[in-house]
Amino acid sequence: QVQLVESGGGLRQAGGSLRLSCAVSGRTFSYYAMAWFRQAPGKEREFVAAITWGGGATYYGDSVKGRFTISRDFAKNTVALQMNSLKPEDTAVYYCAASRQGLASTPREYNYWGQGTQVTVSS
Numbered sequence: 001q002v003q004l005v006e007s008g009g010g011l012r013q014a015g016g017s018l019r020l021s022c023a024v025s026g027r028t029f030s031y032y033a034m035a036w037f038r039q040a041p042g043k044e045r046e047f048v049a050a051i052t053w054g055g056g057a058t059y060y061g062d063s064v065k066g067r068f069t070i071s072r073d074f075a076k077n078t079v080a081l082q083m084n085s086l087k088p089e090d091t092a093v094y095y096c097a098a099s100r101q102g103l104a105s106t107p108r109e110y111n112y113w114g115q116g117t118q119v120t121v122s123s
Contacts, residue, residue, distance in 0.1 A: 002026040002112040009117030020081040022096030038092035047105040
């Protein structure tokens, strides 16, 4: 089992920055690809970013490319999402997820999920 706990959500104005963190505990952290998804009210869960086991490859959704950066810290067992140039359309609950299958952009490929953290961007 893997346990994921997100933190760092909050309220920002458009153009601002926010850094989310996901604390990972349980089974060996290095065997999992990690990702961030988000879900706005009334919408489907959307892929944001993913990173490979070793941290050498990353993958981003089109709506966040060039603005968001995913990273992982093996020493601290955490995954971070740095969000810059925030837009009102980034408002959503952000979820951390872990996959045994490797890099993927669909929710069904991910085996473990955190409880989510709210990000609100005002115009």
